[in-house]
Amino acid sequence: MSSVNFYKESVDLNIEILNINGSTFSEFKETMDSENLLDLESNLNSLNLNFDNFCKIDSDTGLMIETWDNIDLNISVNANIDKLDHSVLQLESKYSQLSTFNKVKIKDGKSAHKVSFYRSRWSGPIRCVIFFNDKDGNLISHSQQIIFYSDERDKPNLVSGLFSFYKDNFSNETSNDSKNWKKIANKLNATNQIFSFDYEKPGQKKQKIAIWWNSKIEKIDYFYRIKPKNIKNKGTNSGIFGLLYLSSTIGPFMVVLHNIIKKCFISLNSDEDLKLKLRELTNLNNTNNIDDKNEYFKNTLKGILEEQKILEEIKYLSQNLYAEKETHLITTESKIIQFLVDSLDNDFEIFQRGQLAYQKAFDSNSWIDKNLKTNEGQ
Amino acid sequence: MENLKIIKQIEFLKLKKENAYEINLDNPYIYLEEEELIEYNLNRKYSIKTLNKIFKDAQDPNKVKKFLGITDFGRDKKNSLDLYIGIKLHSLFHISRSEASRYEFWNSILLQVEEARKYLKSRNSKLSENSELFDKYIVLGETDMFVENRISSPWWIVEMTRNGDDYTISQYAFKLTSNFYNRWFNSSAFHNPILTLSFINFLENKDWLNCLKGKDGKEYKAMQDFINAPSTSESTIRRNIAVNLQTVLNDHISSNEYLNKINDVNIKYDEQAYKEWLDSNNEGGPKDFKISKKILESLHEEFEQVLDLYYKFPYFGSEDSSLEDGDE
Numbered sequence: 277m278s279s280v281n282f283y284k285e286s287v288d289l290n291i292e293i294l295n296i297n298g299s300t301f302s303e304f305k306e307t308m309d310s311e312n313l314l315d316l317e318s319n320l321n322s323l324n325l326n327f328d329n330f331c332k333i334d335s336d337t338g339l340m341i342e343t344w345d346n347i348d349l350n351i352s353v354n355a356n357i358d359k360l361d362h363s364v365l366q367l368e369s370k371y372s373q374l375s376t377f378n379k380v381k382i383k384d385g386k387s388a389h390k391v392s393f394y395r396s397r398w399s400g401p402i403r404c405v406i407f408f409n410d411k412d413g414n415l416i417s418h419s420q421q422i423i424f425y426s427d428e429r430d431k432p433n434l435v436s437g438l439f440s441f442y443k444d445n446f447s448n449e450t451s452n453d454s455k456n457w458k459k460i461a462n463k464l465n466a467t468n469q470i471f472s473f474d475y476e477k478p479g480q481k482k483q484k485i486a487i488w489w490n491s492k493i494e495k496i497d498y499f500y501r502i503k504p505k506n507i508k509n510k511g512t513n514s515g516i517f518g519l520l521y522l523s524s525t526i527g528p529f530m531v532v533l534h535n536i537i538k539k540c541f542i543s544l545n546s547d548e549d550l551k552l553k554l555r556e557l558t559n560l561n562n563t564n565n566i567d568d569k570n571e572y573f574k575n576t577l578k579g580i581l582e583e584q585k586i587l588e589e590i591k592y593l594s595q596n597l598y599a600e601k602e603t604h605l606i607t608t609e610s611k612i613i614q615f616l617v618d619s620l621d622n623d624f625e626i627f628q629r630g631q632l633a634y635q636k637a638f639d640s641n642s643w644i645d646k647n648l649k650t651n652e653g654q
Numbered sequence: 655m656e657n658l659k660i661i662k663q664i665e666f667l668k669l670k671k672e673n674a675y676e677i678n679l680d681n682p683y684i685y686l687e688e689e690e691l692i693e694y695n696l697n698r699k700y701s702i703k704t705l706n707k708i709f710k711d712a713q714d715p716n717k718v719k720k721f722l723g724i725t726d727f728g729r730d731k732k733n734s735l736d737l738y739i740g741i742k743l744h745s746l747f748h749i750s751r752s753e754a755s756r757y758e759f760w761n762s763i764l765l766q767v768e769e770a771r772k773y774l775k776s777r778n779s780k781l782s783e784n785s786e787l788f789d790k791y792i793v794l795g796e797t798d799m800f801v802e803n804r805i806s807s808p809w810w811i812v813e814m815t816r817n818g819d820d821y822t823i824s825q826y827a828f829k830l831t832s833n834f835y836n837r838w839f840n841s842s843a844f845h846n847p848i849l850t851l852s853f854i855n856f857l858e859n860k861d862w863l864n865c866l867k868g869k870d871g872k873e874y875k876a877m878q879d880f881i882n883a884p885s886t887s888e889s890t891i892r893r894n895i896a897v898n899l900q901t902v903l904n905d906h907i908s909s910n911e912y913l914n915k916i917n918d919v920n921i922k923y924d925e926q927a928y929k930e931w932l933d934s935n936n937e938g939g940p941k942d943f944k945i946s947k948k949i950l951e952s953l954h955e956e957f958e959q960v961l962d963l964y965y966k967f968p969y970f971g972s973e974d975s976s977l978e979d980g981d982e
Contacts, residue, residue, distance in 0.1 A: 376921065
């Protein structure tokens with residue numbers, strides 16, 4: 277039995293896991309590894325019970341082999357409020373368009389709701405609130421909201437966003453002209469190498485960089501197929517995946533940075549007055565000029581960057597690359613101005629910052645350095 | 655037998671958001687991997703043949719009319735088709751709420767079931783090209799799935815209004831037209847089967863032409879004038895009241911307060927019966943629960959109280975707008 281108490285106003289709640297897939301929780305725990313169990317306790321403590329904890333993962337492959345089917349919980353309430361007669365527990369999921377109620381009597385301020393979840397009925401986050409009523413049905417109070425995550429729908433995927441990922445056997449012949457990366461790999465006699473990249477299909481409005489993993493290499497194929505979250509922070513595989521991911525993406529990320537820097541340089545370099553102003557604004561002897569920077573950005577730079585269609589990208593990059601909380605970089609505008617000046621005078625530092633910021637965003641600590649041990653297993 | 659292969663949702667995002675993007679069904683990398691299918695609860699077999707048959711039949715007006723027991727579609731053809739597809743899909747192609755909640759599931763049908771595309775084109779004559787069809791019906795969010803997509807939306811209406819395997823109240827729901835049912839998807843109150851079924855049952859069974867009987871005060875004059883107008887039919891009154899009463903219930907009254915009037919608010923689902931239904935091919939709905947007549951009628955008094963407020967401060971839409979489909 278696993279449970280957690282939390283307190284809100286004058287209501288104590290306690291969640292107890294009763295059964296999972298027809299087994300008692302004690303029986304089910306025997307099949308869980310210790311890290312999953314720790315995850316579960318942590319989820320319970322933060323009121324975000326994630327039902328993924330009850331899915332079966334193949335220990336050899338790290339792949340999910342069985343999802344949860346049914347879960348019974350007992351949610352007990354101790355409400356130190358006068359005149360309560362009954363409590364109504366509501367479960368609600370907009371993805372399943374389902375809202376269920378469980379009404380029970382309150383005795384000596386206590387009630388207990390036994391609720392069951394079935395995989396076929398529930399999907400997405402399930403919100404749970406308990407309402408407290410008097411004998412006439414008047415609403416007296418309610419609990420805080422608890423969220424049960426029944427699947428992964430709302431969480432961002434590691435491999436979505438900046439790049440698209442694909443796998444292919446680098447040695448296979450191709451007559452597809454769009455696969456320039458493969459031709460290059462063949463020309464360089466590099467079909468045994470691990471990664472390559474290219475722009476996605478030409479003609480698309482916004483071309484992402486496509487990163488290709490070489491499925492010819494068995495272990496690379498395995499790591500491509502694996503669900504990253506299933507191995508994150510779980511030993512050597514987590515470390516290897518982290519290194520592979522970083523090494524396949526860091527080069528393409530530098531290409532993204534390079535393209536932005538190039539556009540900035542082309543837009544700004546021919547305007548001497550503008551360059552002078554930017555250097556004046558970013559002179560480190562002049563750090564108390566945030567208002568001037570904001571004003572100059574609004575009146576002059578914003579329009580230039582919008583015209584080049586790079587405003588949003590620079591905004592995002594500069595916030596991550598100039599994340600320090602120094603006075604002269606306190607606002608988004610000041611960070612953008614620093615990025616622009618560096619694109620003219622010090623692009624090397626942008627790349628230096630970019631490499632570190634990217635690793636930070638990837639959270640390489642939790643993937644790699646915690647999980648690569650020299651004497652693992654001893 | 656050929657089964658549906660579930661395509662990754664990212665492909666549909668690209669298709670709708672990026673110019674000139676195409677989904678190549680021969681590319682094996684566009685499909686969900688086995689592990690993802692397990693995780694998303696989409697790892698059962700979904701017969702393309704069954705789907706093609708349902709949508710092909712839906713293009714035959716005689717079959718549709720025969721099923722609905724009508725001789726003429728009148729002005730409600732699209733509504734009739736939605737009702738037909740909703741019930742046929744639900745009773746012949748058995749899927750769970752969890753499966754039906756996945757956007758990629760409905761999108762994969764759109765791309766791989768040829769008769770589904772033909773049906774949608776026949777339902778909406780303004781759509782002749784597949785690109786137009788995809789632009790209109792690809793599901794990228796809740797509104798697309800519950801309202802816009804004319805395959806998923808009817809399924810959901812039926813699922814939310816069935817009383818176990820009894821589709822009678824689903825038929826009442828479609829009669830209220832999309833102006834009514836398109837609104838409940840955002841209302842958590844109407845995600846509860848007791849409240850939804852009870853409300854629709856109430857709207858269907860009330861004698862609207864005589865609803866002001868015994869209410870003679872001058873505060874009811876506007877409502878009396880509306881009911882007594884020569885052009886007002888009982889269905890016009892019902893539709894107007896349905897939309898307005900739903901808004902009041904949704905905006906101002908929590909479902910919890912309503913359900914406090916019922917002693918037994920817990921629906922007891924028979925999960926075994928539901929699983930057996932999911933795995934069977936027999937035509938019909940699942941016998942997984944049944945809300946009794948007594949419970950269905952236990953909220954009527956509460957609805958009457960809200961209704962009395964509406965009679966005093968009514969709002970009337972036009973018959974035309976209440977029949978709007980949203981498609982054209």
